Amino acid sequence: MRIRGIDFREVLLEREEEFVIATGTSKSALNFVARIETEDFCGLGSCCPSSVTGETSDSIRKDLQTLSGKLIGEDPTQIQKLNEKMASSHPESKCARACLDMALWDLVGKASGRPLYDILGGSRDRMMTDMSLGIMDFDKTLETAKRIVSRGFKAIKMKVGLDIDEDIARLLAVREEVPGDITLSADANQGYSYETAVEFVKRTKDLGLAYLEQPVAQHDHVSLMKLDELSMVPIMVDESFKTSQEAASILAGRTARLLNIKLLKCGGITESLVIESICAAFNGGTLVGCYSESALSIAAGLHFALSGSTIEFLDLDSHFTFPNDFAKDALGFESGLLIVSGRPGLGVEVDFDSLD
Ligand SMILES: [Mg+2]
Structure with missing residues:
Protein backbone atom coordinates (compact mmCIF):
# COMPACT_ATOMS: atom_id res chain seq x y z
CA MET A 1 0.00 0.00 0.00
CA ARG A 2 1.42 3.40 -1.03
CA ILE A 3 0.25 6.97 -0.57
CA ARG A 4 -0.58 8.26 -4.01
CA GLY A 5 -2.14 11.63 -3.24
CA ILE A 6 -2.86 14.15 -0.47
CA ASP A 7 -5.43 16.89 -0.86
CA PHE A 8 -6.55 19.73 1.42
CA ARG A 9 -9.61 21.83 2.10
CA GLU A 10 -10.17 24.84 4.38
CA VAL A 11 -13.42 25.48 6.24
CA LEU A 12 -14.22 28.49 8.42
CA LEU A 13 -16.17 27.30 11.46
CA GLU A 14 -18.16 29.97 13.26
CA ARG A 15 -19.22 29.82 16.88
CA GLU A 16 -22.75 30.59 17.98
CA GLU A 17 -21.30 32.94 20.59
CA GLU A 18 -17.83 34.35 21.13
CA PHE A 19 -15.67 32.40 23.55
CA VAL A 20 -13.60 34.42 26.03
CA ILE A 21 -10.66 33.03 28.01
CA ALA A 22 -7.87 34.80 29.93
CA THR A 23 -5.64 35.01 26.86
CA GLY A 24 -8.17 36.16 24.25
CA THR A 25 -11.51 35.90 22.47
CA SER A 26 -12.51 33.56 19.64
CA LYS A 27 -15.52 33.81 17.35
CA SER A 28 -14.45 31.57 14.47
CA ALA A 29 -11.70 29.17 13.52
CA LEU A 30 -10.29 28.14 10.18
CA ASN A 31 -10.06 24.34 10.12
CA PHE A 32 -7.85 22.52 7.62
CA VAL A 33 -8.92 19.09 6.38
CA ALA A 34 -6.45 16.63 4.83
CA ARG A 35 -7.30 13.56 2.77
CA ILE A 36 -4.56 10.98 2.27
CA GLU A 37 -5.26 8.45 -0.50
CA THR A 38 -3.94 5.06 -1.47
CA GLU A 39 -5.34 3.01 -4.31
CA ASP A 40 -8.05 1.48 -2.13
CA PHE A 41 -8.47 3.65 0.95
CA CYS A 42 -8.41 7.22 2.15
CA GLY A 43 -7.81 8.76 5.56
CA LEU A 44 -9.00 12.11 6.92
CA GLY A 45 -7.42 14.47 9.43
CA SER A 46 -7.93 18.07 10.45
CA CYS A 47 -6.44 20.88 12.49
CA CYS A 48 -6.75 24.57 13.26
CA PRO A 49 -4.20 27.25 14.20
CA SER A 50 -3.07 27.58 17.82
CA SER A 51 -1.38 30.45 19.65
CA VAL A 52 0.13 27.84 22.00
CA THR A 53 2.06 26.11 19.20
CA GLY A 54 2.56 29.43 17.42
CA GLU A 55 1.01 28.14 14.19
CA THR A 56 -1.09 30.47 12.04
CA SER A 57 -3.38 29.74 9.09
CA ASP A 58 -0.57 30.77 6.76
CA SER A 59 2.05 28.59 8.42
CA ILE A 60 -0.26 25.56 8.52
CA ARG A 61 -1.21 26.00 4.85
CA LYS A 62 2.48 26.09 3.89
CA ASP A 63 3.56 23.28 6.23
CA LEU A 64 0.80 20.91 5.08
CA GLN A 65 2.02 21.29 1.51
CA THR A 66 5.66 20.66 2.39
CA LEU A 67 4.94 17.80 4.78
CA SER A 68 2.63 16.05 2.34
CA GLY A 69 5.47 16.02 -0.20
CA LYS A 70 7.41 13.85 2.27
CA LEU A 71 4.58 11.30 2.51
CA ILE A 72 3.79 10.72 -1.16
CA GLY A 73 4.93 7.27 -2.28
CA GLU A 74 5.37 6.04 1.31
CA ASP A 75 3.64 3.10 3.01
CA PRO A 76 0.94 4.71 5.24
CA THR A 77 1.09 1.87 7.75
CA GLN A 78 4.64 2.91 8.73
CA ILE A 79 3.28 5.66 10.94
CA GLN A 80 6.26 5.81 13.30
CA LYS A 81 8.72 6.28 10.48
CA LEU A 82 6.53 8.87 8.76
CA ASN A 83 6.16 10.82 12.00
CA GLU A 84 9.92 10.86 12.50
CA LYS A 85 10.33 12.09 8.95
CA MET A 86 7.85 14.92 9.49
CA ALA A 87 9.17 15.84 12.96
CA SER A 88 12.79 16.01 11.85
CA SER A 89 12.11 18.75 9.30
CA HIS A 90 9.17 20.49 11.08
CA PRO A 91 9.62 20.02 14.84
CA GLU A 92 7.49 23.07 15.73
CA SER A 93 4.63 22.34 13.30
CA LYS A 94 2.51 20.46 15.82
CA CYS A 95 -0.94 21.20 14.40
CA ALA A 96 0.05 20.52 10.78
CA ARG A 97 1.77 17.25 11.70
CA ALA A 98 -1.18 16.21 13.87
CA CYS A 99 -3.53 16.71 10.91
CA LEU A 100 -1.53 14.30 8.73
CA ASP A 101 -0.81 11.87 11.56
CA MET A 102 -4.53 11.44 12.31
CA ALA A 103 -5.26 10.96 8.60
CA LEU A 104 -2.67 8.15 8.54
CA TRP A 105 -4.30 6.48 11.57
CA ASP A 106 -7.73 6.88 9.97
CA LEU A 107 -6.49 5.24 6.80
CA VAL A 108 -4.88 2.35 8.67
CA GLY A 109 -8.12 1.85 10.63
CA LYS A 110 -10.18 1.83 7.45
CA ALA A 111 -7.78 -0.61 5.77
CA SER A 112 -8.11 -2.99 8.72
CA GLY A 113 -11.89 -2.52 9.03
CA ARG A 114 -11.68 -1.64 12.73
CA PRO A 115 -12.36 1.53 14.73
CA LEU A 116 -9.17 3.28 15.79
CA TYR A 117 -9.75 2.95 19.56
MG1 LIG B 1 -6.38 24.84 29.01
Whole structure:
Protein backbone atom coordinates (compact mmCIF):
# COMPACT_ATOMS: atom_id res chain seq x y z
CA MET A 1 0.00 0.00 0.00
CA ARG A 2 1.42 3.40 -1.03
CA ILE A 3 0.25 6.97 -0.57
CA ARG A 4 -0.58 8.26 -4.01
CA GLY A 5 -2.14 11.63 -3.24
CA ILE A 6 -2.86 14.15 -0.47
CA ASP A 7 -5.43 16.89 -0.86
CA PHE A 8 -6.55 19.73 1.42
CA ARG A 9 -9.61 21.83 2.10
CA GLU A 10 -10.17 24.84 4.38
CA VAL A 11 -13.42 25.48 6.24
CA LEU A 12 -14.22 28.49 8.42
CA LEU A 13 -16.17 27.30 11.46
CA GLU A 14 -18.16 29.97 13.26
CA ARG A 15 -19.22 29.82 16.88
CA GLU A 16 -22.75 30.59 17.98
CA GLU A 17 -21.30 32.94 20.59
CA GLU A 18 -17.83 34.35 21.13
CA PHE A 19 -15.67 32.40 23.55
CA VAL A 20 -13.60 34.42 26.03
CA ILE A 21 -10.66 33.03 28.01
CA ALA A 22 -7.87 34.80 29.93
CA THR A 23 -5.64 35.01 26.86
CA GLY A 24 -8.17 36.16 24.25
CA THR A 25 -11.51 35.90 22.47
CA SER A 26 -12.51 33.56 19.64
CA LYS A 27 -15.52 33.81 17.35
CA SER A 28 -14.45 31.57 14.47
CA ALA A 29 -11.70 29.17 13.52
CA LEU A 30 -10.29 28.14 10.18
CA ASN A 31 -10.06 24.34 10.12
CA PHE A 32 -7.85 22.52 7.62
CA VAL A 33 -8.92 19.09 6.38
CA ALA A 34 -6.45 16.63 4.83
CA ARG A 35 -7.30 13.56 2.77
CA ILE A 36 -4.56 10.98 2.27
CA GLU A 37 -5.26 8.45 -0.50
CA THR A 38 -3.94 5.06 -1.47
CA GLU A 39 -5.34 3.01 -4.31
CA ASP A 40 -8.05 1.48 -2.13
CA PHE A 41 -8.47 3.65 0.95
CA CYS A 42 -8.41 7.22 2.15
CA GLY A 43 -7.81 8.76 5.56
CA LEU A 44 -9.00 12.11 6.92
CA GLY A 45 -7.42 14.47 9.43
CA SER A 46 -7.93 18.07 10.45
CA CYS A 47 -6.44 20.88 12.49
CA CYS A 48 -6.75 24.57 13.26
CA PRO A 49 -4.20 27.25 14.20
CA SER A 50 -3.07 27.58 17.82
CA SER A 51 -1.38 30.45 19.65
CA VAL A 52 0.13 27.84 22.00
CA THR A 53 2.06 26.11 19.20
CA GLY A 54 2.56 29.43 17.42
CA GLU A 55 1.01 28.14 14.19
CA THR A 56 -1.09 30.47 12.04
CA SER A 57 -3.38 29.74 9.09
CA ASP A 58 -0.57 30.77 6.76
CA SER A 59 2.05 28.59 8.42
CA ILE A 60 -0.26 25.56 8.52
CA ARG A 61 -1.21 26.00 4.85
CA LYS A 62 2.48 26.09 3.89
CA ASP A 63 3.56 23.28 6.23
CA LEU A 64 0.80 20.91 5.08
CA GLN A 65 2.02 21.29 1.51
CA THR A 66 5.66 20.66 2.39
CA LEU A 67 4.94 17.80 4.78
CA SER A 68 2.63 16.05 2.34
CA GLY A 69 5.47 16.02 -0.20
CA LYS A 70 7.41 13.85 2.27
CA LEU A 71 4.58 11.30 2.51
CA ILE A 72 3.79 10.72 -1.16
CA GLY A 73 4.93 7.27 -2.28
CA GLU A 74 5.37 6.04 1.31
CA ASP A 75 3.64 3.10 3.01
CA PRO A 76 0.94 4.71 5.24
CA THR A 77 1.09 1.87 7.75
CA GLN A 78 4.64 2.91 8.73
CA ILE A 79 3.28 5.66 10.94
CA GLN A 80 6.26 5.81 13.30
CA LYS A 81 8.72 6.28 10.48
CA LEU A 82 6.53 8.87 8.76
CA ASN A 83 6.16 10.82 12.00
CA GLU A 84 9.92 10.86 12.50
CA LYS A 85 10.33 12.09 8.95
CA MET A 86 7.85 14.92 9.49
CA ALA A 87 9.17 15.84 12.96
CA SER A 88 12.79 16.01 11.85
CA SER A 89 12.11 18.75 9.30
CA HIS A 90 9.17 20.49 11.08
CA PRO A 91 9.62 20.02 14.84
CA GLU A 92 7.49 23.07 15.73
CA SER A 93 4.63 22.34 13.30
CA LYS A 94 2.51 20.46 15.82
CA CYS A 95 -0.94 21.20 14.40
CA ALA A 96 0.05 20.52 10.78
CA ARG A 97 1.77 17.25 11.70
CA ALA A 98 -1.18 16.21 13.87
CA CYS A 99 -3.53 16.71 10.91
CA LEU A 100 -1.53 14.30 8.73
CA ASP A 101 -0.81 11.87 11.56
CA MET A 102 -4.53 11.44 12.31
CA ALA A 103 -5.26 10.96 8.60
CA LEU A 104 -2.67 8.15 8.54
CA TRP A 105 -4.30 6.48 11.57
CA ASP A 106 -7.73 6.88 9.97
CA LEU A 107 -6.49 5.24 6.80
CA VAL A 108 -4.88 2.35 8.67
CA GLY A 109 -8.12 1.85 10.63
CA LYS A 110 -10.18 1.83 7.45
CA ALA A 111 -7.78 -0.61 5.77
CA SER A 112 -8.11 -2.99 8.72
CA GLY A 113 -11.89 -2.52 9.03
CA ARG A 114 -11.68 -1.64 12.73
CA PRO A 115 -12.36 1.53 14.73
CA LEU A 116 -9.17 3.28 15.79
CA TYR A 117 -9.75 2.95 19.56
CA ASP A 118 -9.97 -0.82 19.04
CA ILE A 119 -6.68 -0.91 17.11
CA LEU A 120 -5.06 1.15 19.88
CA GLY A 121 -6.19 -1.37 22.50
CA GLY A 122 -9.17 0.46 23.96
CA SER A 123 -12.13 -1.48 25.29
CA ARG A 124 -14.92 1.09 25.56
CA ASP A 125 -16.55 3.31 22.96
CA ARG A 126 -17.60 6.30 25.07
CA MET A 127 -16.39 8.63 27.76
CA MET A 128 -17.67 11.62 29.68
CA THR A 129 -16.70 15.04 28.38
CA ASP A 130 -17.09 18.39 30.05
CA MET A 131 -18.26 21.58 28.39
CA SER A 132 -16.16 24.72 28.81
CA LEU A 133 -17.87 27.86 30.03
CA GLY A 134 -16.05 31.00 28.87
CA ILE A 135 -15.56 34.19 30.85
CA MET A 136 -18.79 36.20 30.74
CA ASP A 137 -20.89 38.34 33.05
CA PHE A 138 -22.56 36.89 36.11
CA ASP A 139 -26.11 36.48 34.77
CA LYS A 140 -24.96 35.09 31.43
CA THR A 141 -22.72 32.63 33.29
CA LEU A 142 -25.64 31.22 35.24
CA GLU A 143 -27.88 31.07 32.18
CA THR A 144 -25.15 29.28 30.21
CA ALA A 145 -24.39 26.84 33.04
CA LYS A 146 -28.08 25.88 33.18
CA ARG A 147 -28.16 25.42 29.41
CA ILE A 148 -25.04 23.18 29.54
CA VAL A 149 -26.69 20.99 32.20
CA SER A 150 -29.94 20.83 30.23
CA ARG A 151 -28.00 19.55 27.21
CA GLY A 152 -26.93 16.57 29.31
CA PHE A 153 -23.36 17.48 30.32
CA LYS A 154 -22.21 16.20 33.72
CA ALA A 155 -19.07 18.34 33.95
CA ILE A 156 -18.34 22.03 33.40
CA LYS A 157 -14.92 23.61 33.03
CA MET A 158 -15.10 27.26 34.06
CA LYS A 159 -12.66 29.61 32.38
CA VAL A 160 -11.15 32.02 34.91
CA GLY A 161 -7.99 34.12 35.18
CA LEU A 162 -9.01 37.72 34.44
CA ASP A 163 -10.39 38.88 37.83
CA ILE A 164 -10.24 36.63 40.87
CA ASP A 165 -13.21 38.17 42.70
CA GLU A 166 -15.46 37.84 39.66
CA ASP A 167 -14.09 34.35 38.98
CA ILE A 168 -14.93 33.14 42.47
CA ALA A 169 -18.34 34.82 42.50
CA ARG A 170 -19.20 33.03 39.23
CA LEU A 171 -17.87 29.69 40.47
CA LEU A 172 -19.80 29.90 43.76
CA ALA A 173 -22.99 30.84 41.95
CA VAL A 174 -22.65 28.02 39.41
CA ARG A 175 -21.92 25.51 42.18
CA GLU A 176 -25.11 26.67 43.90
CA GLU A 177 -27.17 26.65 40.70
CA VAL A 178 -26.32 23.29 39.10
CA PRO A 179 -27.07 19.85 40.64
CA GLY A 180 -24.49 18.50 43.09
CA ASP A 181 -23.43 15.65 40.80
CA ILE A 182 -22.15 18.06 38.16
CA THR A 183 -18.34 18.13 38.30
CA LEU A 184 -16.74 21.57 38.22
CA SER A 185 -13.17 22.44 37.31
CA ALA A 186 -11.37 25.70 36.48
CA ASP A 187 -8.87 26.77 33.83
CA ALA A 188 -7.02 30.08 34.32
CA ASN A 189 -5.05 29.90 31.04
CA GLN A 190 -1.95 31.37 32.81
CA GLY A 191 -3.99 34.37 34.02
CA TYR A 192 -2.97 34.46 37.70
CA SER A 193 0.19 35.45 39.52
CA TYR A 194 1.46 32.95 42.09
CA GLU A 195 -0.06 35.01 44.93
CA THR A 196 -3.46 35.22 43.23
CA ALA A 197 -3.41 31.50 42.50
CA VAL A 198 -2.71 30.77 46.18
CA GLU A 199 -5.66 32.99 47.10
CA PHE A 200 -7.81 31.17 44.52
CA VAL A 201 -7.11 27.69 45.87
CA LYS A 202 -7.73 28.86 49.45
CA ARG A 203 -11.02 30.58 48.64
CA THR A 204 -12.32 27.65 46.53
CA LYS A 205 -11.23 24.81 48.80
CA ASP A 206 -14.80 23.85 49.69
CA LEU A 207 -16.07 23.82 46.12
CA GLY A 208 -14.77 20.34 45.33
CA LEU A 209 -13.12 21.39 42.06
CA ALA A 210 -11.79 18.40 40.12
CA TYR A 211 -8.65 20.36 39.16
CA LEU A 212 -7.25 23.83 38.58
CA GLU A 213 -5.66 24.09 35.15
CA GLN A 214 -2.66 26.25 34.25
CA PRO A 215 -3.09 28.86 37.01
CA VAL A 216 0.19 30.67 36.25
CA ALA A 217 2.55 31.35 33.35
CA GLN A 218 3.63 28.30 31.37
CA HIS A 219 7.35 28.47 32.24
CA ASP A 220 6.83 29.21 35.95
CA HIS A 221 7.43 25.65 37.08
CA VAL A 222 8.48 26.70 40.59
CA SER A 223 5.11 28.32 41.27
CA LEU A 224 3.24 25.37 39.75
CA MET A 225 5.13 22.95 42.00
CA LYS A 226 4.55 25.03 45.15
CA LEU A 227 0.86 25.35 44.28
CA ASP A 228 0.48 21.64 43.71
CA GLU A 229 2.02 21.01 47.13
CA LEU A 230 -0.22 23.39 49.04
CA SER A 231 -3.44 22.97 47.08
CA MET A 232 -6.13 20.43 47.94
CA VAL A 233 -7.20 20.72 44.31
CA PRO A 234 -4.79 19.00 41.89
CA ILE A 235 -2.97 21.34 39.53
CA MET A 236 -3.12 20.52 35.81
CA VAL A 237 -0.71 21.87 33.21
CA ASP A 238 -1.68 22.63 29.63
CA GLU A 239 0.34 25.43 28.04
CA SER A 240 3.43 24.28 30.04
CA PHE A 241 4.23 21.36 27.72
CA LYS A 242 4.01 20.35 24.09
CA THR A 243 6.57 17.55 23.73
CA SER A 244 7.02 14.19 25.43
CA GLN A 245 10.34 15.45 26.84
CA GLU A 246 8.62 18.43 28.46
CA ALA A 247 5.85 16.18 29.81
CA ALA A 248 8.47 13.85 31.34
CA SER A 249 10.29 16.76 32.92
CA ILE A 250 7.06 18.12 34.48
CA LEU A 251 6.16 14.75 35.97
CA ALA A 252 9.71 13.87 37.08
CA GLY A 253 10.13 17.32 38.65
CA ARG A 254 6.74 17.12 40.38
CA THR A 255 5.66 20.37 38.75
CA ALA A 256 2.11 19.00 38.41
CA ARG A 257 0.21 15.73 38.66
CA LEU A 258 -2.17 16.19 35.77
CA LEU A 259 -1.47 16.90 32.10
CA ASN A 260 -3.80 18.25 29.43
CA ILE A 261 -2.90 16.38 26.24
CA LYS A 262 -4.19 17.92 23.01
CA LEU A 263 -3.48 16.12 19.75
CA LEU A 264 -2.87 19.40 17.93
CA LYS A 265 -0.57 20.78 20.64
CA CYS A 266 1.48 17.59 20.86
CA GLY A 267 1.85 16.76 17.13
CA GLY A 268 -0.78 14.04 16.75
CA ILE A 269 -1.92 10.66 18.02
CA THR A 270 1.50 9.01 17.68
CA GLU A 271 3.29 11.53 19.92
CA SER A 272 0.34 11.72 22.33
CA LEU A 273 0.58 7.94 22.84
CA VAL A 274 4.18 8.45 23.98
CA ILE A 275 3.12 11.21 26.39
CA GLU A 276 0.32 9.05 27.78
CA SER A 277 2.79 6.20 28.41
CA ILE A 278 5.11 8.58 30.23
CA CYS A 279 2.20 9.70 32.34
CA ALA A 280 1.36 6.09 33.19
CA ALA A 281 4.99 5.49 34.19
CA PHE A 282 4.88 8.44 36.60
CA ASN A 283 1.45 7.50 37.93
CA GLY A 284 0.08 10.81 36.69
CA GLY A 285 -3.34 11.58 35.29
CA THR A 286 -4.40 13.16 32.05
CA LEU A 287 -7.18 15.06 30.38
CA VAL A 288 -7.64 15.04 26.62
CA GLY A 289 -8.48 18.54 25.44
CA CYS A 290 -8.92 20.47 22.22
CA TYR A 291 -8.69 23.83 20.49
CA SER A 292 -11.34 25.29 18.16
CA GLU A 293 -11.73 22.01 16.29
CA SER A 294 -14.34 20.32 14.14
CA ALA A 295 -15.82 16.97 15.13
CA LEU A 296 -13.28 15.28 12.83
CA SER A 297 -10.23 15.96 14.99
CA ILE A 298 -12.41 15.75 18.13
CA ALA A 299 -13.18 12.16 17.05
CA ALA A 300 -9.43 11.52 16.76
CA GLY A 301 -8.99 12.89 20.30
CA LEU A 302 -11.75 10.62 21.58
CA HIS A 303 -10.32 7.48 19.94
CA PHE A 304 -6.95 8.32 21.50
CA ALA A 305 -8.54 8.96 24.91
CA LEU A 306 -10.43 5.65 24.81
CA SER A 307 -7.12 3.80 24.43
CA GLY A 308 -5.32 5.29 27.44
CA SER A 309 -5.07 4.07 31.01
CA THR A 310 -4.34 7.43 32.65
CA ILE A 311 -7.05 9.48 30.99
CA GLU A 312 -9.38 10.70 33.71
CA PHE A 313 -11.04 13.65 32.01
CA LEU A 314 -12.16 14.82 28.59
CA ASP A 315 -12.60 18.38 27.44
CA LEU A 316 -13.63 17.56 23.86
CA ASP A 317 -16.34 20.10 23.34
CA SER A 318 -15.49 22.62 20.61
CA HIS A 319 -17.59 20.87 17.96
CA PHE A 320 -20.71 21.47 20.05
CA THR A 321 -20.23 25.21 19.51
CA PHE A 322 -20.02 25.16 15.69
CA PRO A 323 -23.44 24.95 13.97
CA ASN A 324 -21.75 24.73 10.55
CA ASP A 325 -19.37 21.90 11.47
CA PHE A 326 -18.73 19.84 8.31
CA ALA A 327 -18.34 16.66 10.40
CA LYS A 328 -21.41 17.23 12.54
CA ASP A 329 -22.60 13.63 12.74
CA ALA A 330 -19.20 12.17 13.54
CA LEU A 331 -19.91 11.49 17.20
CA GLY A 332 -22.79 10.54 19.42
CA PHE A 333 -23.60 12.22 22.74
CA GLU A 334 -25.76 10.67 25.45
CA SER A 335 -26.03 11.49 29.15
CA GLY A 336 -22.80 13.47 29.11
CA LEU A 337 -20.90 10.74 27.26
CA LEU A 338 -19.17 11.34 23.93
CA ILE A 339 -19.45 8.25 21.72
CA VAL A 340 -17.43 7.12 18.69
CA SER A 341 -19.40 5.94 15.67
CA GLY A 342 -18.12 2.36 15.54
CA ARG A 343 -17.23 2.66 11.86
CA PRO A 344 -13.61 1.84 10.83
CA GLY A 345 -10.80 4.32 11.50
CA LEU A 346 -12.00 7.59 13.01
CA GLY A 347 -15.50 6.64 11.86
CA VAL A 348 -16.14 10.07 10.36
CA GLU A 349 -17.83 10.54 7.03
CA VAL A 350 -17.18 13.87 5.30
CA ASP A 351 -18.16 14.99 1.81
CA PHE A 352 -14.60 16.15 1.19
CA ASP A 353 -15.07 17.32 -2.40
CA SER A 354 -17.88 19.67 -1.42
CA LEU A 355 -15.83 21.41 1.29
CA ASP A 356 -14.53 24.88 0.56
MG1 LIG B 1 -6.38 24.84 29.01
